[in-house]
Amino acid sequence: MDKANLQRYKRLLLEKRRELSPVRGLVPAAGGWEGDLIDQANADVEAELQIRIQETDTQLLEAIEEALARVEDGTYGICANCNRLIPRARLEAVPWTRLCRGCMEAQDS
Numbered sequence: 001m002d003k004a005n006l007q008r009y010k011r012l013l014l015e016k017r018r019e020l021s022p023v024r025g026l027v028p029a030a031g032g033w034e035g036d037l038i039d040q041a042n043a044d045v046e047a048e049l050q051i052r053i054q055e056t057d058t059q060l061l062e063a064i065e066e067a068l069a070r071v072e073d074g075t076y077g078i079c080a081n082c083n084r085l086i087p088r089a090r091l092e093a094v095p096w097t098r099l100c101r102g103c104m105e106a107q108d109s
Contacts, residue, residue, distance in 0.1 A: 001077045001085075010071050012095045017064045020057050060096070067096040079103055 035043070070076040077086050081103040090101055099107065 005088075006071060006076060009076065009091060009095050010068065013064050013067050013071070016095070017061065017068075020061050020064075063096040063098075066098065070098070081107075 067076060070078075077091060078084070079086055079100040080098040082100065084100055086097060086100045090097060097104070
């Protein structure tokens with residue numbers, strides 16, 4: 001990969017990291033004993049949803065950090081499984097990917 005494209009992907013990764021980095025508020029408390037049963041259930045669902053969002057954001061941040069490390073060590077854009085170049089279209093769609101589409105599909109099945 002040429003230097004200009006590598007720097008472009010690095011900028012994309014850094015921008016995405018900045019989007020995810022702001023500290024999120026505390027997870028809302030579960031329903032507890034306050035309010036009626038519907039209020040308690042809604043609070044429980046909201047708390048669970050916020051936990052899931054934070055978990056997903058954490059996983060994405062880890063993937064972005066790994067991709068930035070690959071940029072630095074010169075392995076960005078190379079599939080971690082088959083060692084082939086990851087197509088540009090895939091990197092455009094998911095710049096933090098570590099696998100080409102074929103290897104990702106094989107892993108998912």
